[in-house]
Amino acid sequence: LNAILSYIQAFLYFTQLKVTAETRExxxxxxxxxxxxxxxxxxxxxxxxxxxxxxxxxLNSSDGFQKVWNPSECSKVIPGGLKEHTAALRAYANEDYNFIKTFDDAVQTKGTNVSTYQDEFHFKSLHFLLMDSMRLLSQKTCKTVYDFAGNIKTAQKGSTVRFGRFNSVHSSFQSLTDEADIDGDEAILNITSCFFVELGENICSTVEMALLSPVEEFTVEDVKQQTKDDTTFTMIVLKHFRVHNMSQPKQQTKSLLQSQTKFLTQK
Known part of the structure; x- marks a missing residue:
């Protein structure tokens, strides 16, 4: 039953064609x-x-966050992690559309500077748990995954790009097309990632998905037209370039953490 419910949850999310934070074309x-x-x-x-x-x-300040947060749903703890790491991965992978859109929007837009992050980014804990899970579960291999591109229609061949948010992706092109029909007006992403997390067993699920991060940069290797079942669509091919290291130095990050702790103790 759990396997069936997991599949239904993934299906309902992906049939919405991943229209998330992106307004860029x-x-x-x-x-x-x-x-x-x-x-x-x-x-x-x-x-x-x-x-x-x-x-x-x-959690107390976000009904959406509370809705997706349930540490008791999966007893598995990832190597080196806490139950909160698993809960964070499940919260994103089980995909309540409205909350994930809100979270993706925030991740993609609230890193402009330290003050914006400090004052306007209200999902610091979830962001950290997801990033830390990726560190703990990082693999030494690369993997080609697929996703619908949402509002993104194209990319400049040879340019360096990144999603700037977390991204649940399909493990195969067949899996992608099984979830939803290809729309000729929407691009499909062919992504070779070297910084990803396999979800599935790590979150007590049988759905074959992987999680990508906001920090991985890719080179646009190709933008081409392909045809499947008489439908012509744009395929954007992305190859791993590097993992972006934020511009602010470690000491500034540590100072920010200290100020956050001081702020909490004064509340």
């Missing part, structure tokens, strides 16, 4: 994304966002 570098890797300060971030009350406060 051309894939770009997503310059305003929240793109912290928490490199060198994972422990401080864990203490701040999970053990010092940020997660609880953000």
């Amino acid at each position: 051309e894939l770009d570098i997503a310059p305003d994304a929240v793109d912290d890797l928490y490199d060198g300060c994972n422990k401080e971030a864990l203490d701040t966002f999970i053990h010092s009350g940020v997660l609880k406060a953000e």
